[in-house]
Amino acid sequence: MDELTGKALILGMSAIGAGLAMIAGIGPGVGQGFAAGKATEAVGNNREHGGKPATLVMLLGAAVAETSGIFSLVVAIVMLFANPLVTREGAFIVLGASALGAGLAMIAGMGPAIGQGYAAGKAAEAVGKRPKLQSSVVRTMLLGQAVAQTTGIYALIIALILLFVNVWA
Amino acid sequence: MEQIDGKALILACSAIGAGLAMIAGIGPGIGQGYAAGKGAEAVGRQPEAQADVVRTMLLGAAVAETTGIYGLIVAIILLFANPLITRYMDLIGQ
Amino acid sequence: MEQIDGKALILACSAIGAGLAMIAGIGPGIGQGYAAGKGAEAVGRQPEAQADVVRTMLLGAAVAETTGIYGLIVAIILLFANPLITRYMDLIGQ
Amino acid sequence: MEQIDGKALILACSAIGAGLAMIAGIGPGIGQGYAAGKGAEAVGRQPEAQADVVRTMLLGAAVAETTGIYGLIVAIILLFANPLITRYMDLIGQ
Amino acid sequence: MEQIDGKALILACSAIGAGLAMIAGIGPGIGQGYAAGKGAEAVGRQPEAQADVVRTMLLGAAVAETTGIYGLIVAIILLFANPLITRYMDLIGQ
Amino acid sequence: MEQIDGKALILACSAIGAGLAMIAGIGPGIGQGYAAGKGAEAVGRQPEAQADVVRTMLLGAAVAETTGIYGLIVAIILLFANPLITRYMDLIGQ
Amino acid sequence: MEQIDGKALILACSAIGAGLAMIAGIGPGIGQGYAAGKGAEAVGRQPEAQADVVRTMLLGAAVAETTGIYGLIVAIILLFANPLITRYMDLIGQ
Amino acid sequence: MEQIDGKALILACSAIGAGLAMIAGIGPGIGQGYAAGKGAEAVGRQPEAQADVVRTMLLGAAVAETTGIYGLIVAIILLFANPLITRYMDLIGQ
Amino acid sequence: MEQIDGKALILACSAIGAGLAMIAGIGPGIGQGYAAGKGAEAVGRQPEAQADVVRTMLLGAAVAETTGIYGLIVAIILLFANPLITRYMDLIGQ
Amino acid sequence: MEQIDGKALILACSAIGAGLAMIAGIGPGIGQGYAAGKGAEAVGRQPEAQADVVRTMLLGAAVAETTGIYGLIVAIILLFANPLITRYMDLIGQ
């Protein structure tokens, strides 16, 4: 295989890696949908006082849950439009596999997003029932969501290393 | 004798990448369905709150749709505006 | 002797991509089924609200269907209007 | 000596694509089973509402079936009316 | 010297496609098990409604079985009536 | 020099197909376990209804087993009565 | 020079098939764990029904184990009594 | 020049098969964690039943462990007592 | 010219096997997190039972950790004490 | 002309293995998020127990983190201290 075909392999694997990274989008969909359902329930149960705070907490928690989807989209766009692997020195098979590995790693983001969405939903439910406790509920939600984010960050770091750092030079 | 060339490899992998990206759609489908179920339950319990319930359900579902749209956008980019093959054509100077 | 060429590779991977895209259908299936269950439960509890419950359930289920449709559309594009093979034919000047 | 040709590759990958498309069936199976469970529960609680409960359950389950049907249709297209191999035969002029 | 030919590739990938199609069975297994659990719960609470509960559970479970059957049918088609290899034999004129 | 031939490829992919088909077993395992949990709960609450609860649980679990059995059957067909290799031997006239 | 032959390919893919078959074990693990949790809950609520609860839990868990056992059996067949390699040796007359 | 031979292919795929088999461990992890949560809840509600609750939880968790152990056993067989490579050495007469 | 040899293939596939084995860690992560949530809930309801609740939660979580540890052990064996490459070196007499 | 050599294959598969290992992170993410939700709920119900609730939630979440860390460690080993490539260099005497 000549050098140009090697570059084609890297770009081809980048297409697959971009597709793999997008699979993380399952997470925000599930999580935010759960939050939506809980906020909907809260609006029905306590429309007068709890509906608006519950909806706002749902949106705040859902925004946190969106991050994994955004990370994956950014990694995919980098691979598609500003591919750093194709211009790097090195064995093309390693560079192509790095694109695949980066895409696979991003799938981890599914987990934090599902979990954070669940937290958003439970917080919306709690605030809908007792709007006065909004600040302590939201603080607990955000603390828990931050803890749940870590494995998504680990995955993002590994993906960025695979894409941008020549660890096997 | 015509063999597989780099252009074909990139476009073939783009088809697989587009298919993989659509798998993201599992999430919004589950989540929005959950919201739909909770909405139906809430409307049954408080029919007088129907407008507010449905509005909240749709707002939340719109938020839950985004990553499915991201997957669709990446698939469409791979299928119709493939920047990888453009890059390759640049690299091979065509 | 006839060998595998670039055209065949793209079309073959398009078959796999189309199959992968359909996997998105898992989501709406789960979500809409949840809505169906909650709808049945709500109708059992408040039969007088049946029309409102069912309308909300169907509205929510329609929203939950979209990503399954996206997957179907991408699969149909890959199967019937494959823009990747068109691009390839342009690039190799055929 | 006979080797693998493009036609065989497309048809072989179509078999894999058809299998992948069927995986969508996980969703309706889970969702409709949930609806069945909730329907059984509701009928146990309000036997007098049985007709309404079962009708809502079946309506919701029908909606949840669609993406499984989409997967089946794509698989059948790949197996019986494969447009990819037709396109390939056109392209190679056979 | 005998090598891999197109016929073998199509049949080999059909084995993988058949295996993939069976994965759809995850869905009905989960869903019907959920229905079984809810049915057992309902029978425990309202033993007098046992007939209605079980009938609804089985009706719902039958609906939830369909996509598992679709997967089985596609697998059986790939194993026993493989239309892809028939198409290939037509195309290569054997 | 002995090389890989078509027969070996079909049988090798049959091993993978058999393994894939068994993955369907995830579903009944989850679903029947759910039924077991709900059955244990119901027996704890209404010990006098134990016979009815257990009978409903087992009936529902039997229904939930089917897609796992389908996967097992497809795997056994691939392992012991492989119709794909039979078809291949017919096609190559051996 | 020694190369990969058909026997090696079949046995190599059997290793992968065996690994895939074990994935079925996810299901019983989840389901039986659910039953364990519900059993512990029920025993906490009605300690006097402990014997009945545990018996129902174990009966249901035994039912939920089967598809995990199926996967194990298929893996053991692939590893120790591989009928595919036997078939191959027959076909190539060794 | 040294090339890949059949022995290497079988041992390489055994590494992948061992990794795949471990994935079964997802199930017991989820299930036993569920049991842990329900056990903690039950102990909080009925501290006087702690011994019974914990015993039931551990009994159920032991049952839920089995398929994870099956996966581990298959992985260990593939890594340390690989019967596939033994079979291959017999077949090629070494 | 240096080519791929059997040793490299085994070690390369061991890297993939190690990565696959780690996927088991999904299970304990979900399960223990569930236990954490139930533990927090129980402590909120019965602060006086906090010691018992936390002890039960941690005991159950320790049980749920095992299959994640199994996966880690298999990965470490593949990475650091690879018995497959040792076997291969024995077989090829090096 | 650049060819694939053994070192490159091992490093390429190490990149894939590192990516696979990170997938374990799905579990802690889901589980800890569940704990976060239950913690928020408990704080909403018993604000006076907030300190105890949050402490239990964080303790449980720390336990749930471990398998995600294992995956990260395996990935880091594969990327930065690859023992497989070291072994290979030893074996080929470089």
Ligand code: NA
């Ligand atoms: Na975390």
Ligand code: NA
């Ligand atoms: Na979103």
Ligand code: NA
């Ligand atoms: Na949607």
Ligand code: NA
């Ligand atoms: Na649908």
Ligand code: NA
């Ligand atoms: Na169905």
Ligand code: NA
């Ligand atoms: Na069934």
Ligand code: NA
């Ligand atoms: Na079973």
Ligand code: NA
């Ligand atoms: Na078990």
Ligand code: NA
């Ligand atoms: Na365990």
Ligand code: NA
């Ligand atoms: Na852990």
